[in-house]
Amino acid sequence: MSDEGRELYSVGEVAELLGLHVRTVRNYVRDGRLKAVRIGKQYRISRADFEALTSRPAPAAAEDPGATGETPRRHVEVSSIVQIDAIGPDAASRLANLVTASAQSPRATPAALRVQTVYDKERARMKIVILGDAATTADLLNLVDGVLGPGNGMGNDLDTHDAAGAHHG
Secondary structure: OOOOOOOEEEHHHHHHHHOOOHHHHHHHHHHOOOOOEEEOOEEEEEHHHHHHHHOOOOOOOOOOHHHHOOOOOOOOOEEEEEEEEOOOHHHHHHHHHHHHHHHHOOOOOOOOOEEEEEEEOOOOEEEEEEEEOHHHHHHHHHHHHHHOOOOOOOOOHHHOEOOOOOEOO
């Protein structure tokens, strides 16, 4: 894909550039996290909106870093997908609230941390998608790891609930 002179990107192209699934990018558009224009049945994302989401220039704009006379600023962004199996709906909800609140809390770095959580009730599986700088992402991953450890009350609550949520005692 040639990015030279590109002003509009498809959802698929943005997904490829960010290393995300197309469905994730579509969800970003629907949630308002990524601005897009609907042309026919497809979304198109402008270079400016891509840059606003990622806090970095789109590929064509980054081709000649010396063109503006500025020293290019190194930017590292990490995308992580955490999959948690055998987690009940109550624990998944509590964990989603904790992760979301942590991502929105003020921090020393100006970089935004973006988080999306999905719970599959049929499989009792939760996925957390994290996008952000390396250090902040690592902090959030450590928080998740610590919260899911033994004896914290956030462990496997499937022991007392079946997939339909009925309590077994």
